Amino acid sequence: MATFALAMPVNLEDQFAFDAVHHGHEIVLRAVSAPELASRVAGAQVDIALVASEARYLTDRLIAACDQAGVRLIAVASSEREQRYASDLGLYGIVDAMTGWSAVDALLDQSQWSSEPETSARSTRGQVIAVWGPGGAPGRTSIAISIAAELAALGHSVALADVDTHGASVAPALGMLDEAPGFAAACRLAGTDTLTTDELARIGQRYESPVGGFWVLTGIGRPSRWPELSAERVGTTVAQCRQWVDYTVLDTSSSLENDEEITSDLFAPRRNAAAVTAVRAADHVIAVGGADPVGLSRFLRAHVDLLETVSTRSVSVVMNKVRVSASGMNPHGQVTQTLSRFGGIEHPILVPHDLAAFDGAVLSGKTLVDSAPRSPARLAVRDLVTSRLVPEVDESQPRRSVFKRMLARR
CATH class of the missing domain: 3.40.50.2300 (Response regulator)
Structure with missing residues (x-):
């Protein structure tokens, strides 16, 4: 009753x-x-x-x-x-x-009000990947979408959640409607203890692809709705996503400060709580920076705050938009040397600046996997996924025939 x-x-x-x-x-x-x-x-x-x-x-x-x-x-x-x-x-x-x-x-x-507690058929615990980057549009959303697409192309079940409380942009980047934000709805159900994997499937939108589709939990349409994404609700939603899919990719905002604790009541909502909670709950953190003098400076300053916030040792650095026009001759060497000298960061993933490929993907509402599979930027993200996030994929999966590999490429 x-x-x-x-x-x-x-x-x-x-x-x-x-x-x-x-x-x-x-x-x-x-x-x-x-x-x-x-x-x-x-x-x-x-x-x-x-x-x-x-x-x-x-x-x-x-x-x-x-x-x-x-x-x-x-x-x-x-x-x-x-x-x-x-x-x-x-x-x-x-x-x-x-x-x-x-x-x-x-x-x-469909909820816990009138039924017995749900028993999950999934025996394994899904992985959570948080994509973070400093302010200045280094390309967090583009990298998050590309990571989700690459994981789905490998045959995993994937959910991409937009946790950005300042400027959510996953939905327009994929050509989806965001009048009813999926992640905020999931947080609302989490606040009433009625969030289940069935509810997540009902709320989420599906990005379909012949290579591999994935779920999308769209972000808030207006930044003023940030109080709906409290730390407790975000944590509960992320935990439920672990039972839903193999990999959950979180597109977070840039701010990780806790200055609000000084000026507000102890129990007041905090705008950066969603990003902080997402980063702390992640098994892997992808730190994205812009490969230009301004972007490198912003990244190196904010990277310290990130290391003080995360609870995992698996932090991979991705420098996006690598190009000669912004970094000079040998941009890969310049960026790598700068990160090593001033941040002690070794072996970053460098993503070339392929403006035409990313513009085409946004224009068509698709991922790089579908719109520009041979783009050098897409190949760099695929290397990130296979070498840092799922390095065991080649050993754990049986080798496919030549015919099946040709179909997969198509």
């Missing part, structure tokens, strides 16, 4: 209240508007809030109040316009009013 709070027009309220009681649940709170429900939900013993998908009954403030109180929020939509309204607010728990209580029951059956 679950306890419900209702906020909807009288006709819908009578219908759903009767069905809830008929199915053994209890109505403990009724409200006439979203502000009233938001102000009362914290003090009531409510498991689920069932509200109409209208501006009067569903607002950002109500979603935040339910998240803070640990109450699961379900919207009842009577039209396509109301469904779009709930989706624009980042809500995935949406049922059709015409379907009635059967839709609510189906949604509850």
Whole structure:
């Protein structure tokens, strides 16, 4: 049995209240508007809030109040316009009013409210890869997408999550819609202890590729929504992703400072908490920098903060956009020598500056694996994946025939 709070027009309220009681649940709170429900939900013993998908009954403030109180929020939509309204607010728990209580029951059956604890069929623990880089657009998102694509091309199940709270850009880079951010929705479910692998598959979007597709959890569309990605929720979501796929690639923001602890309350949300949590939870950290004088300076200064934050020894340095015009003759030697002399960094991965390939990938909404498989930048990322992240792939997988290898290249 679950306890419900209702906020909807009288006709819908009578219908759903009767069905809830008929199915053994209890109505403990009724409200006439979203502000009233938001102000009362914290003090009531409510498991689920069932509200109409209208501006009067569903607002950002109500979603935040339910998240803070640990109450699961379900919207009842009577039209396509109301469904779009709930989706624009980042809500995935949406049922059709015409379907009635059967839709609510189906949604509850997918969660932990009315079923036994989920037993995961996956016996192994997935790996988490965090892609980080300093400010100045060194190419974090491009490298994160390329890493996810290369892992998927090797036959692994992969999820790419956009954890950037300052400028999420995975969705537009892959030509996906991001009205309803998937990672924020996963964090919301994690806050109510209802996040499962089935929910992740429902929330995530699929990037399809003939070489190997992967899941995508899109980022927040507006930077002002960063409080939804708290440290606890991000940590719970990442832990659940380990049970979902073989590899989870996290595209993080650049800021790792904890200065907010000085100026805010101890329990106040912190904008950089998502990036810090992602980096600390990762098994492998990919540090991306720009291969030019300004980018190298920014990277070397911020790399110290990264080493003080990570909890893993597996940190690989990737210098992106290596080119003669910015580094002079022998750019590979110049960049390698600079990193070794001023940062003590040896054996970095150097990604050539292939502007045409990356522009073509963004224009078509594809990865380098699909749009420019012979690009030198793509080959450098593939070397990173096979040598640093999954070096055992050649030994653990049986050799394929010449015909199958030709098909894989195509």
